[in-house]
Amino acid sequence: MNDPAGPGRAPAGDSRGYYRRMQSAIEELLILKGVVTADEVAREVAAMARRGPERGARFVARCWVDPAFKAQALADGAAAAEALGLEVGPLRLVVVENTPDTHNVVVCTLCSCYPRMLLGIPPEWYKARAYRSRVVREPRAVLAEFGTAIPDGVRIRVHDSTADMRYLVLPMRPAGTEGWDEARLAALVTRDSLIGVGLPGAGPQRDQPRRNQMADTIRKLAYFALQAPDKPGEGARILEALRGAGVNLVAFSGFPSGRKAQIDLVPEDAAALKAAAKHLKLKLGAAKTCFVIHGDDRVGALTDTFARLAEAKIGIVASQAVTAGMGRYGAIFWVKPRDANKTAKLLSAT
Numbered sequence: 001m002n003d004p005a006g007p008g009r010a011p012a013g014d015s016r017g018y019y020r021r022m023q024s025a026i027e028e029l030l031i032l033k034g035v036v037t038a039d040e041v042a043r044e045v046a047a048m049a050r051r052g053p054e055r056g057a058r059f060v061a062r063c064w065v066d067p068a069f070k071a072q073a074l075a076d077g078a079a080a081a082e083a084l085g086l087e088v089g090p091l092r093l094v095v096v097e098n099t100p101d102t103h104n105v106v107v108c109t110l111c112s113c114y115p116r117m118l119l120g121i122p123p124e125w126y127k128a129r130a131y132r133s134r135v136v137r138e139p140r141a142v143l144a145e146f147g148t149a150i151p152d153g154v155r156i157r158v159h160d161s162t163a164d165m166r167y168l169v170l171p172m173r174p175a176g177t178e179g180w181d182e183a184r185l186a187a188l189v190t191r192d193s194l195i196g197v198g199l200p201g202a203g204p205q206r207d208q209p210r211r212n213q214m215a216d217t218i219r220k221l222a223y224f225a226l227q228a229p230d231k232p233g234e235g236a237r238i239l240e241a242l243r244g245a246g247v248n249l250v251a252f253s254g255f256p257s258g259r260k261a262q263i264d265l266v267p268e269d270a271a272a273l274k275a276a277a278k279h280l281k282l283k284l285g286a287a288k289t290c291f292v293i294h295g296d297d298r299v300g301a302l303t304d305t306f307a308r309l310a311e312a313k314i315g316i317v318a319s320q321a322v323t324a325g326m327g328r329y330g331a332i333f334w335v336k337p338r339d340a341n342k343t344a345k346l347l348s349a350t
Contacts, residue, residue, distance in 0.1 A: 027041060051116070051117075051119075051120035051121070052119070052120045052191070053118070053119045053120060053189070053190070053191035053194055054186070055086050055117070055118045055119070056115070056118035056119045056168060056189070056191070056194045057186040057187075057189035057190075057194070058084070058086075058182070058186050059073070059080070059081060059084060059086065059118060059168070060170060060171065060185075060186070060189045060194065061182040061183075061185040061186040061189065062084060062182060063095075063170055064173045064177075064185055065181075065182055065185065069083070069084075070170075073095045073170070074095050074097060074170075077092075077093030077094055077095040077168060078091065078092060078093040080095070081093060081117075081118065086117070086118065087117065088115075088117045088118070088166075089117060090164075091117075091164055091165065091166055092164060092165040092166070093115065093118075093165075093166050093167075093168060094159070094165060094166070094167050094168070095167075095168050095169075095170050096157070096159055096167055096168070096169055096170065097170040098169060098170065098171050098172045098196075099172065100154070100172070101153070101154055101155060102154065102155050102156075102157060103143075103150050103154050103155070103156050103157070103196065104156075104157050104158075104159060104167075104169045104196050105135060105139055105143065105156060105157070105158055105159070105169070105195065105196030105197060106158075106159050106161060106167040106168070106169060106195050106196050107126075107131065107132055107135045107136060107158060107159070107160055107161070108126075108132065108160065108161040108162075109132050109133070109136060109160050110132075110162075111127075112126060112127040113161035113162060113163060113165075113166060114126060114161065114166065115166040115167070115168050115194075118168060118194075119168075119191055119194060119195075120191075123191070124296065124297075124328070125296055126195065128296070128328055130217055130294060130295075130328075135158060136158050136160070139156045139158050140156055142197070143156070143196075143197055146192065146197040146198060147198070148192075148197060148198055148199060168194055169193065169194055169195060169196040171189065171193045171194070171199060171200045172200075173185070173200075174188060174200050174201075188200040188201060216293050216294065216295030216296075216301075216305065217293065217294045217295065217350070218291060218292070218293050218305070218347045218348070218349045218350070219250075219291065219292045219293075219349055219350050220289060220290075220291055220340070220343075220344040220349040220350070221250060221266050221289070221290055221291070221292055222266075222267075222270045222287040222288065222289065222290075223251075223264050223265060223266040223267075223287070223288055223289070223290045224264070224265050224267070224270075224273065224274075224277075224284040224285055224286075224287060224288075225262055225263070225264055225265075225284070225285035225288070226238070226262070226263045226264075226265060226277075226282060226283065226284055226285070227257070227260050227261070227262060227263075227283070228260060228261050228262075228263055229260060229261070230256055230259060230260050230261040234261060234263075235254055235261075235263065238263060238282065239252070241276075241280050241282070242265075242273070242276060242280075245272075245276035245279065245280065246272070246276075247267060247269070247272050247273050247276045248267065248268040248269070248272075249265060249266060249267055249268070250266045250267065250268050250292055251264075251266035251290075251292055251330075251332045252264070252265060252266065253266075253320065253332070264290075265284075266290060266292065266332065270287060288337070289334075289335075289337065289340040290332055290333070290334050291332065291333050291334070291335070291343065291344075291347070291349060292330070292331070292332050293305065293321075293330065293331040293332070293333075294328065294329075294330050295328070295329060296328060296329075297323050297324070297328055297329040301321075301329055301331075302319075302321060302331055305347065308346060308347070309335075309343065309346070309347075312342065312346055314335055314339045314342060314343055314346070315335065315336065315339070316333050316334070316335060317333075317334040317335055317336060318333065318334050319331060319332065319333035319334070320332050320333075
């Protein structure tokens with residue numbers, strides 16, 4: 001395909017991201033080749049948007065009441081689903097069973113592979129980098145942030161979905177539900193319990209808002225101030241030089257300072273930034289402390305954090321925040337140097 005804007009570059013006036021443009025291009029090609037029609041695409045998108053975890057809940061309820069069906073589900077999840085009238089397509093569906101000594105949780109570390117045919121659209125946190133990276137390293141801590149406490153004696157197994165294989169957790173049937181019919185049992189099965197970050201609960205199928213969010217990640221980081229001429233292109237020049245040196249920035253901020261501009265650089269690796277700055281002849285100020293927050297975007301996302309600082313009599317010198325898309329937000333704030341360690345301890349900053 002000829003891309004006049006160049007590989008990876010958006011045409012003038014096109015504000016869509018790279019992957020959204022690729023999706024549109026593939027969709028247009030499939031329609032032009034007659035593989036699908038525009039109406040078929042629209043109908044499937046609408047159907048997927050309406051789909052929720054009810055199908056997965058029905059699948060689990062049948063497993064709870066029918067031992068033969070459960071055995072089939074554990075042996076071949078796709079065949080069991082189709083026997084129940086639930087089409088899963090060409091994908092392999094692997095059902096993993098929770099037991100008194102093993103708890104299962106599902107992730108897609110690469111992107112957002114998810115059993116949409118049974119659960120619908122994945123929640124934003126499932127697609128977020130924080131969940132995808134942390135649940136494989138510290139699953140017990142991540143589950144605790146969802147309000148799911150797994151005893152130390154219970155093993156946690158993390159299953160990584162792929163492009164052609166999906167996982168579905170089969171939760172343990174809650175005690176006291178003997179004699180319940182499938183419809184009543186299905187009402188206990190939440191989306192979170194099918195992913196493994198939650199457990200089945202009494203009442204209608206729902207997931208409490210706070211349990212759908214991971215706790216914010218707060219990091220105490222070093223930043224370095226840099227004075228530069230206050231003229232167009234200086235920021236681009238500095239960022240281009242740092243990119244060429246392989247320096248990854250967690251955050252970047254710039255503002256006028258007298259007749260010059262001050263640029264604050266928050267590197268992932270302070271040593272790498274200092275080495276690059278020396279080579280590039282960039283004069284960095286002494287390392288100072290800032291705090292960077294990543295979390296699920298929501299109304300009042302920073303309110304609780306700032307309220308805790310206020311209660312501790314810690315003043316905020318400055319702060320900036322922005323939504324990052326895909327249900328995520330980021331923020332940076334500064335406190336007085338004497339309050340840095342106190343702030344880190346109060347907020348459990350890493």
